[in-house]
Amino acid sequence: MPVADCIRTAWWAILSIKDEVGVGVSVGEKKDITKVQELVYEMKVDQVMARDIITVSPDDLMSKLRELLRDKHISGVPVVRDKRLIGMVSIEDFIKCLAEGKMDSPVKDRMSYDVETLYDNEPLVRAVEEFNRLGYGRFPVISRGDGNLVGIITKGDIIRGLLKKMEIDYHEEEIHRYRASHFFEDIIADKTTLIFQYKVVGKDFNRAGETSSGLKKTLRRMGMSPKIIRRVAIATYEAEMNLVVFTDGGEITAQVTPSEIKIEVVDEGPGIPDIKKAMEPGFSTAPDWIRELGFGAGMGLSNIHKCADVMHLESTVGKGTRLEIAVHLNDKENRASEEDS
């Protein structure tokens, strides 16, 4: 298939994907979001646009366009003064000028001043809509920060950008899957469990967070999916902070099996008198000086609850607390909980 046809086909695919989501409909409400749908909302114009732009000055003569249009195979050139876009001059303007035999007139007399633009930090979905609405072949891209011309974007750029990003993501995902699956496959046993143990020192705010950071890095090296890692990291961080703030220290154990990550947090601290109350978002028993540091917002346990598939908390006042959570690695459940996050 010729390149132009490929681009046309891909473009219609993107348009139909965009329409499925529907403008104005929150993405979160849709259950099945394809990767492309996600990407056109996530990626910004400046991630796909061409930065290396050919421009002309308004005082250049139309005859200068002859070489530009021919050598660079382009059909329109932005007209720029002091990095600011002031208009566009197209191949049509050039042909008209040629027909009238006025090739020695300056660009500023022949260009169009009324130009539609896009901002560099707009999501791609906006660009897709604008291409569709106005039917233009290209949009100059303006920096939202300083108003200068920073690039130019075509439908081809969008398609190339999306394909490249998908390829990178797919490649990363492949590596992740390969490593994670092989890790367990290479071990010969009826049941495999990897155990990571961490000691948390109480009241040591300088080292607070080391356990959750360490576990996060470990899981990443194992090639776990980023969404899973994020949930485990948040839950472990909150549990770790509880140990630091309220106890003289404790132990955090992570057990990784092919089907789940189980985190066990045990301390011999003061215990929780009323677990139900402690679970309420905003309820906190932290002293003022701890709150001033930004801890003790009363959101810890509810954050843990949100991130975990299973949560079990038991506590005896004066004896200690034991928290068990599990995050399932089963694909289907992950996808369901990913959309909440």
Next chain:
Amino acid sequence: MLLKKIVEELGLQVKVAGEGLTNQVTGAYVSDLLSDVMANSKEGELWITLQVHPNIIAVATLKELSGIILVNSRQPEEETLKKAEEEQIPIITTELPTFQLAGRLFNLIGEC
């Protein structure tokens, strides 16, 4: 937008940067409660806060934030700077109060 560009546009002071100045900033989150940031900030966002203790680096690392802006001329603790360098989390300071900084940042990067 690149963090570097935001620093230039808003005239902020960089305390620790490393390679972080080329981080792509996807938005920002304003909060001084660590659990709130853990729960609600998103990867790639800049975090605007007045907390200066080392734990902010743990939070920023875990959430993969693009950097931390300390407001009201607040200076990071020694240990915070050390951890920031280790984890390559940019620390940036400004004399502006939270409201002014957030407002200017919003005008610059818009509703991400």
